[in-house]
Amino acid sequence: MYLNLFLILFQIALAFSQHSQVLVVSFDGFRYNYFDKHITPTLDRLKLKGTHAEFLRNVFITKTYPNHHSIATGLYPESHGVVANSFYDPTLKRILKYSEEMWHYRDDITPIWILNEKAGEGRHSGTFMWPGSDFAYQNTKPTFSVVYNTSIKWRDRVDTVVSWFQDSATPANLVMMYFEEPDKEAHRFGADSEAVSKQIARVDEITSYLLQQLLENNLPVNVILLSDHGMTTVTSERIINVLHMVDNSTLVAGVTPALQLIPPADRVWTVYRLLAEHSSHYNYTVYLKKDLLDRWHFKNNERVPPIFLLADEGYGFDDLLAFDIFEDVDIAAENRTYGAHGYDNAVSSMHPFFIAWGPRIKKNYTIEPFDTVDLYSLFCKLLDLDVPQTDGSLSNVVGMLTEGQTRTVSSLPIKIFAVVAVSLLLMGCACCITHQILKQDRTPASLQSYKLLDPPRIIRPKSSGNEQEERHLLGNDDIEES
Structure with a gap:
């Protein structure tokens, strides 16, 4: 009995010490003003119910690999070394494409999923097709990882990521997720083609599905939606x-x-x-x-x-x-x-978008455009990690966070656990002593066949006829209409 009691209390302590959960989702090539097409109802609503910037200032060159690594490290390309999607390395004397050599410019460069993983105390990272996440950094890999594979259906990707947050042994508190569209179709047919519009609508649909899964599974995840660059037509x-x-x-x-x-x-x-x-x-x-x-x-x-x-x-x-x-x-x-894409990052058509939503993100808040290298500091703050030296600044992004919501893992849950455990154990001992005294009395025969009444039935009100009315994905008490 006491072992079971101990295990229950330990689980309570673990619940108190759970880390903040963060999901970063990148939609490759989603330009900041694609919202003007009016085909993104979920994203539009998220902009109102969370925090958004008109655009992000991404890094030069405005290509996929440099920008994803700047998002993940808080460093400019001249610092992290991924200067293009392919480039000549004078030390190796050859052109590098996607490879371990491309991403490992210096040993001290620490992507956010590695910083989180190495912080320990029950923190676990996951990366789903995020550029550069295939490889170990500082001899460390994320707990969960899926390499680039566009044949995986989009909903299956979401289901996999949600399962990482729910893992019974090593639940993830940080996941970095990548989608290849609308970039791929834009290259083929132009930035403002019908093919791109279909992919933009598809992005909105998968965002709706993602939020639905988070809500249905009661996952209080801080979600950051963004892109690496924009797109223009040639x-x-x-x-x-x-x-x-x-x-x-x-x-x-x-x-x-x-x-x-x-x-x-x-x-x-x-x-x-x-x-x-x-x-x-x-x-x-x-x-x-x-x-x-x-x-x-x-x-x-x-x-x-x-x-x-x-x-x-x-x-x-x-x-x-x-x-x-x-x-x-x-x-x-x-x-x-x-x-x-790849033009000067001052060109507006190269600008990506930014939307954030979750329990630690301000609602109905617009933040001034900031640099993608600032995101690393934002991730650290949300994850309750010390912010290391980067090329970005926490001051540019901290304004989107709610005040008084910082969750820090400390000895407090252990103290709570110890106090409650000792108190309940003392109460248990007292109950045992009392039971030993009282058990000498015989139970009256008139009570031996006594049965507890059936529990009261719960009478539910009749249907109002609105069963078909679907709860909106953002229709929570904490995100009411403003």
């Missing part, structure tokens, strides 16, 4: 033929609209002058590494090339025609549109 007549300008001695890395050129050391100036003259007649700019803009926080890294080409917004280079995403479409069709 038409056929805006593709610039530039690859013929360099010979085979010059390596070309990266993709439209940001190309990296690595000529032999003695030919850098020659190649630069040739392209600078060519660019004066076309819509792109050629930079020597030393001339890259300081505000990009990009150039101070050995992985950045000696020559960098950046197309103007809405223009692309002829490498665009070699993308394998066009394998089942007619890329030679006239008036064809494509989608591209």
Whole structure:
């Protein structure tokens, strides 16, 4: 009896010490103003019932891998080393694509899922297709992980993540989740195509399903929805033929609209002058590494090339025609549109979106646009972790958090457990002594066949006829209409 009592009390103590739960969901290429299409009712409602920014200031270059790693580490690309989706590494002397070498620039770089995992005290992380999460950092991996696999149905992905939060042995308190759309379809058909609109509606539907699952399973998760970059349309007549300008001695890395050129050391100036003259007649700019803009926080890294080409917004280079995403479409069709990103992060079409909702997030609150490198500090604050030194700032994001809601795991639950346990054990001893005294008395025969009355029946009111009225996903007492 006492062992059972002890176990019950221990479970109560664990319940008191449960960590805040955070889910970060990235929808690749979801531009900040896609809401203007008026096909996102769930996301629109979340903007009102939680916190949102008009847009995020993402990092340059505005590509998927650099931005996801900046979100995960709080560092600019020149600090974390993932400077593009592919790039030349002068130490390894080869072009790096998705690989462990790409993501491991320095051993002291700590993605948020690793920081959370290493903090211990019952904290567990999960990553679902998040770029760069396939590999160990500091000899540590998340408790749960699914690698990139777009064949997994979207609802199955949500169900898997929800199960991680509910795991009986190692429940996750942080999950980073990635969806590949609307980026993929935008590249194929253009940023404002009907195909993209369908994916935007699909994003809204899966968000609705996600919130439904969290509510039905009573999971008080702080949900952060965001994107890595925006998207713009490139038409056929805006593709610039530039690859013929360099010979085979010059390596070309990266993709439209940001190309990296690595000529032999003695030919850098020659190649630069040739392209600078060519660019004066076309819509792109050629930079020597030393001339890259300081505000990009990009150039101070050995992985950045000696020559960098950046197309103007809405223009692309002829490498665009070699993308394998066009394998089942007619890329030679006239008036064809494509989608591209990677432009200057000051260009509004490159801006991502941000929405947050949950028990520790302010309701009906608009926060000023902030930098994606600030997100790491926000994650730490929500997870009750010490905020390490990053390129971001907690002051830019802390305003969205409710006051007095910080949950910190400390010795308090243990003290509560000890006091309650001792009190109940003393009461148990007293009851045992009393029982031993009273059990000497005989129970009257008239009571031996006595049975307790059946428990009272609960009479439920008749149906009002509104059974078909579905509880709105956000229709909780704590998110009433404002």
